[in-house]
Amino acid sequence: MENLGSLAILLAFAAAIYAVVASVAGRVKRKPFLIVSGQRAVYSIWVLITLASGILVYSLLTSNFSFAYVAEHSNRDLPVLYKFAAWWGGQEGSLLFWSWLLSTYSAVVVFTNRRKHRDLMPWVVGVLATVQTFFLILNNFIANPFQMLAQEGRVLAADALRDGNGLSPLLQYPAMAIHPPMLYLGYVGFAVPFAFAIGSLITRQPGDAWIHTTRRWTLVTWLFQGTGIILGAAWAYHVLGWGGYWGWDPVENASLLPWLSGTAFIHSVMMQEKKGMMKVWNIVLVSATFFLCILGTFLTRSGVVQSVHAFARSEIGKYFVSFLVLAIAGTIYLILDRLDYLKSESQLESVISRESSFLFNNLILLASCFAVLWGTLFPVISALTTGDQISLDAEWYNRLMVPIGLFLLFLTGVGPLFAWRRTSTESLRRNFQWPGIASVVLVGALIAAGIRNFYALISFGFCLFVALTVIVEFYKGGRSIAAKNNFNLLHAMVELTHRNTRRYGGYLVHMGIVLMFIGFTGHAFNQNEVKELNIGDTMRIGSYELKMTNLEEGDTPNYSSHTATMAVYKNGEYLTTLRPEKRFYKASRQGTSEVGIRQRPNQDLYLNFGGMSDDNQRAVIQAYVFPLVSWIWIGGLVLIGGTLVCLVPSKVKMQYARTEVVGITKKHAIVQK
Amino acid sequence: MRKYGKFAALIAIVIGTLVWLAMAGTESKTYYKTISELGQMGDKAYGQRIRVGGDVAVGSIQRSGHEVLFVLSQDNLKLKVAYAGIDPLPDTFKDGAQALADGRLDRNGVFHATKIQAKCASKYEAKPGQLAPGQAAPVNNGKRTSI
Numbered sequence: 001m002e003n004l005g006s007l008a009i010l011l012a013f014a015a016a017i018y019a020v021v022a023s024v025a026g027r028v029k030r031k032p033f034l035i036v037s038g039q040r041a042v043y044s045i046w047v048l049i050t051l052a053s054g055i056l057v058y059s060l061l062t063s064n065f066s067f068a069y070v071a072e073h074s075n076r077d078l079p080v081l082y083k084f085a086a087w088w089g090g091q092e093g094s095l096l097f098w099s100w101l102l103s104t105y106s107a108v109v110v111f112t113n114r115r116k117h118r119d120l121m122p123w124v125v126g127v128l129a130t131v132q133t134f135f136l137i138l139n140n141f142i143a144n145p146f147q148m149l150a151q152e153g154r155v156l157a158a159d160a161l162r163d164g165n166g167l168s169p170l171l172q173y174p175a176m177a178i179h180p181p182m183l184y185l186g187y188v189g190f191a192v193p194f195a196f197a198i199g200s201l202i203t204r205q206p207g208d209a210w211i212h213t214t215r216r217w218t219l220v221t222w223l224f225q226g227t228g229i230i231l232g233a234a235w236a237y238h239v240l241g242w243g244g245y246w247g248w249d250p251v252e253n254a255s256l257l258p259w260l261s262g263t264a265f266i267h268s269v270m271m272q273e274k275k276g277m278m279k280v281w282n283i284v285l286v287s288a289t290f291f292l293c294i295l296g297t298f299l300t301r302s303g304v305v306q307s308v309h310a311f312a313r314s315e316i317g318k319y320f321v322s323f324l325v326l327a328i329a330g331t332i333y334l335i336l337d338r339l340d341y342l343k344s345e346s347q348l349e350s351v352i353s354r355e356s357s358f359l360f361n362n363l364i365l366l367a368s369c370f371a372v373l374w375g376t377l378f379p380v381i382s383a384l385t386t387g388d389q390i391s392l393d394a395e396w397y398n399r400l401m402v403p404i405g406l407f408l409l410f411l412t413g414v415g416p417l418f419a420w421r422r423t424s425t426e427s428l429r430r431n432f433q434w435p436g437i438a439s440v441v442l443v444g445a446l447i448a449a450g451i452r453n454f455y456a457l458i459s460f461g462f463c464l465f466v467a468l469t470v471i472v473e474f475y476k477g478g479r480s481i482a483a484k485n486n487f488n489l490l491h492a493m494v495e496l497t498h499r500n501t502r503r504y505g506g507y508l509v510h511m512g513i514v515l516m517f518i519g520f521t522g523h524a525f526n527q528n529e530v531k532e533l534n535i536g537d538t539m540r541i542g543s544y545e546l547k548m549t550n551l552e553e554g555d556t557p558n559y560s561s562h563t564a565t566m567a568v569y570k571n572g573e574y575l576t577t578l579r580p581e582k583r584f585y586k587a588s589r590q591g592t593s594e595v596g597i598r599q600r601p602n603q604d605l606y607l608n609f610g611g612m613s614d615d616n617q618r619a620v621i622q623a624y625v626f627p628l629v630s631w632i633w634i635g636g637l638v639l640i641g642g643t644l645v646c647l648v649p650s651k652v653k654m655q656y657a658r659t660e661v662v663g664i665t666k667k668h669a670i671v672q673k
Numbered sequence: 674m675r676k677y678g679k680f681a682a683l684i685a686i687v688i689g690t691l692v693w694l695a696m697a698g699t700e701s702k703t704y705y706k707t708i709s710e711l712g713q714m715g716d717k718a719y720g721q722r723i724r725v726g727g728d729v730a731v732g733s734i735q736r737s738g739h740e741v742l743f744v745l746s747q748d749n750l751k752l753k754v755a756y757a758g759i760d761p762l763p764d765t766f767k768d769g770a771q772a773l774a775d776g777r778l779d780r781n782g783v784f785h786a787t788k789i790q791a792k793c794a795s796k797y798e799a800k801p802g803q804l805a806p807g808q809a810a811p812v813n814n815g816k817r818t819s820i
Contacts (some may be wrong), residue, residue: 351679363684367691374695379705389705391724396701400694407687611762 002067005055005146009096012048012103013136015041019129027122035122039110042125045132046107049100056093056145060086065161068147069093075166075587077557085177086167088184091301091316092145097181098297099135101188106132109192117213123199124192131191134323142316166587169559173239179231183255186225187293190258193218193265194290197283201334204341211269211282216647218286222266223643225259230636241593241608243528243624245632248397253376254296257369261289264365271358274420276345280335281362283342287331292369294324299376350422357415364411368404372397402455406462409517412510413466416503417473435468456524459517466514470507477504498651508642515635522603522628530610532618533564542625544605545569549577551619559583561594564609564619568598580609580621601634603627703775708747711778724775725752725784729791731768745772745784756786766791 019041026034056069060083065071073090074083088094106128113121139145149156170176193214200210232255233245246252265285271278298320335342348355374381375392382390417431439461446457474493482492497504529541533548540546550565563581567574578596585592598605603625610620703722711718711725727745734743741756754774756762766772766789776786 348677348680351683356680359680360683360687363687367688371691371695391703391705393701393703396695399697399701400691403694404691 001055001059002146002148005052006140006144008048008052008055009099009136009139009144009146012045012052012099013133013140015045015048016129016133016136019045020126020133023122023125023129027119027126038122038125038129039114042103042106042110042129045129046103049096049103052139052146053087053096053100056096057084057087060084063164065164066148066156067145068149069145071149071161071164073165073167075164077163077587078167079172079558081174081177082167082172085171085180088180089167089171092139092143092147094180094184095135095138095143095301096145098184098188099132099139101184102128102132102135102191105188105192109195113213117209119203120196120199120205120210123202124195127195127198128191131195134319138316138319142319163587166585169583169585169590169592170239172585172592173235175231175235176239179228179235182224182228182231184228186221186228186255187258187296189217189221189224190262190286190290190293192221193286197286198331198334201283201338201341204338206341208269208272208279211272215269218262218266218269219643219647222259222262223640225255225262226643227636227640229255229259230633230639234633234636237629238595238597239592241595241622243526243606243608243622243626245629248372248375248394250376251300253372254299257372257376258289258292258296260365260369260372261285261292264362264369265289267358267365268362271355275355277347277355278358279342279344280339283335285362287328287335291324291328292373294320294327298324352418352423352428354415354418354420354423357411357418361408361411361415364404364408368401368408371400371404375400405517405520406455406458409459409462409466409513412513413462413469416507416510417469431469431472435465435472438468439465453524456521459521463514463518463521466510470511470514473507474504497645498648501645501648501650505642505645505648508645509639510642512635512637512639512642515631515638517635519628519630519632519635522626522631525627527625529623530620531623532613532620534618537618539621539623541605541623542603543570544575544623544625545572546607546621546623548619548621558587559585562609562612562619564607564621566596566607566621568605578605578607580607582609582611599630601628601630604629708745708750708752711752712750718778719780720777722775722777723784724773726771726773727752729766729768729770729772734768745774752784753782754784754786756789758787758789762789762791 019038021038022034022041023038026032026036026038056067058064059067059070060074061080063070063074063076063083069090069092070086073086073093078086086093088097106125109128110121110125113124117124149161193210196210196214229252232252236247237243237245265282268278268285269282272282298317301316301320348359350356375397379389379391382388413435414432417427419427442464443457443461446460451457474496475489477496478489478493481487481495482489485492485495487495497508527542529539531537531539533539535548535551538545538547545568547567547569548564549567550563552563552565554561554563561581561583563579566578566580568576568578576598578598580596581594583592583594584590593608595609596607604627606624606626608622608624610622612618613620703724705724705726706714706718708725708727711723725745727747727750730744730746730751734741736742739757741762743754743756745752745754754776756774770791773790774784774786775788775790776784778784
């Protein structure tokens with residue numbers, strides 16, 4: 001069976017090379033049958049990689065330990081869900097998973113565009129198949145998932161090993177079973193808009209067909225990426241037991257980078273759609289996003305920057321670096337060669353305009369992206385330049401990213417309300433007067449209440465400001481529809497959103513960001529307390545009183561555990577019971593924490609079982625109070641919902657049609673010149 | 674060109690501020706050093722934040738009150754480490770484990786760590802019937818620098 005798997009990925013490799021050659025040759029020589037055969041090759045790659053993945057998953061589910069991968073990443077007592085998740089739990093499997101996702105995406109792209117974009121598609125297939133070839137090289141020759149355990153020249157029988165090493169217990173958590181696939185769906189998905197951009201560059205297409213075709217695709221990919229990041233943060237918060245959700249760890253950063261540049265991209269394409277500006281910039285952005293995705297996979301997989309996530313240092317790095325260098329060089333060449341096709345059709349007119357707010361949005365997002373990239377690669381950069389490997393800690397990131405984030409938050413509020421070209425003072429006053437006054441009042445009240453943290457004050461002020469501008473937009477639009485159609489206000493707002501899903505979905509996404517910022521700001525008010533407790537002992541944190549009522553040991557086939565039962569009181573009144581637990585997983589011989597959390601909108605009480613004391617008599621309990629942290633998850637859900645709204649087709653096309661017509665007339669005028 | 678001047682000025686302000694923030698303060702920098710490199714640093718080693726890695730020497734872990742003393746070894750070199758951080762040590766921290774200590778070296782040659790990360794040293798070995806314990810990802814318990 002292992003031979004079948006190896007054969008399948010080897011054939012897929014050959015088919016990928018064939019797809020590149022046939023598509024490109026067919027396009028250049030104008031031979032339709034070659035182009036079609038290239039497309040068929042894309043389908044066959046999918047079938048072959050699906051077969052290979054199926055074999056690997058089947059071996060994992062049946063605990064076939066003659067596969068080195070299964071022996072290393074699974075064990076008999078592992079729950080079925082996690083046996084399946086072990087597919088992406090290790091290096092070889094996760095790279096196979098990458099390949100499989102890419103082949104799935106490629107097949108979907110080829111199928112949905114089979115009657116469209118005849119000029120463009122062969123190049124799109126060519127680009128996607130090239131990326132596929134690269135990953136299949138890794139699958140076949142560098143990190144083959146079908147390596148067998150052998151002794152004296154013979155493959156071991158499936159049951160020769162008593163048990164496997166087990167999946168890292170940190171990964172044995174439901175959110176963690178879907179977090180990597182989400183991120184990978186994002187990482188891999190950006191290959192598609194990239195392929196369309198390159199295709200359109202090669203064929204020197206005027207206009208923005210590639211953007212229209214890939215708009216939904218980009219949004220869905222961006223949504224996956226964002227959801228993956230939020231799930232990762234939620235996982236860190238609920239599982240790692242250190243009480244945070246984001247540590248600026250290289251691999252976290254690697255997932256954030258393409259999200260930041262992707263966010264810049266989905267904003268700046270609006271400039272191209274409406275005004276014909278920023279064409280070069282959009283190609284640069286989508287390419288950069290794709291390269292950052294490859295870099296992200298590379299950072300995760302190579303361990304080049306020391307990280308808690310990078311499981312192994314391996315030789316795989318130089319393949320990634322070579323691929324990246326070649327791809328970046330090729331893209332730069334194409335862009336420079338075709339600059340004249342990417343001329344801007346309008347100019348910036350005023351600093352206070354929609355165009356300008358997009359420009360600054362992009363500048364800030366890119367600057368933050370660059371800052372995170374710089375910090376992540378700093379150990380590598382400093383080792384190359386000074387010989388010392390120097391790492392930057394979370395404070396460095398926070399010092400940069402907090403002001404950046406606040407500025408972005410501010411732009412979120414003002415940007416969408418600036419008019420195109422230039423904004424009149426009158427409209428500024430109308431849109432921003434009341435939200436502005438309300439925010440100043442809020443900040444004043446917070447200062448009066450004793451809050452002195454500068455960034456927290458700014459953040460709360462901006463949050464209220466942006467939230468009010470968004471609410472006013474919904475209210476104003478809703479009220480006029482309600483008056484015309486005799487709807488109630490809520491119905492009218494739904495109608496309003498449905499008429500222009502892009503705009504109002506976008507507002508909802510912005511609202512989600514505001515809620516998340518409220519959650520981030522809570523960090524300024526965290527409290528923590530550590531104490532060694534025995535049964536009957538108590539401790540205090542914030543306004544809570546905690547009493548340990550029980551301390552017990554447990555045992556299951558998968559792990560053994562210590563559990564503390566903590567009764568929580570506030571002002572002498574019983575609230576709830578939390579049970580923080582420390583587990584020790586037998587197969588992998590690792591400990592994990594199961595934290596006890598009381599989640600409330602205003603604050604979380606978070607208890608971690610730190611371990612047993614040195615004399616093994618008392619439990620070390622770490623207690624934290626995290627104000628407002630739930631708003632991060634709520635904001636994340638709103639963000640996801642808003643993005644989904646953006647994906648719904650608008651009911652009324654008129655508004656777009658009008659803007660687009662204006663754009664086209666303008667384009668014609670320039671063409672005639 | 675005046676409006677482009679305005680744009681240029683704004684962009685310069687934004688980027689300038691960020692560069693200034695990025696450069697400010699050396700407190701955020703931690704040097705990765707091996708024990709032998711630490712020995713060669715001489716006087717420069719004192720007062721800087723350093724992250725040093727090695728194996729926990731077998732039998733060297735001693736607890737005295739809130740402080741934990743142990744010896745990190747790399748080949749024949751040894752380094753005394755004193756840990757007095759608030760966090761309990763990670764579960765993976767035990768004799769023979771690979772550990773990373775984050776802190777400063779004092780004049781007596783004792784390394785005062787404020788953070789310890791540890792990782793099981795054992796590598797996966799395929800021997801039928803007696804599997805070695807898993808190679809493990811370093812556990813996060815020692816880590817607290819969150820947002």
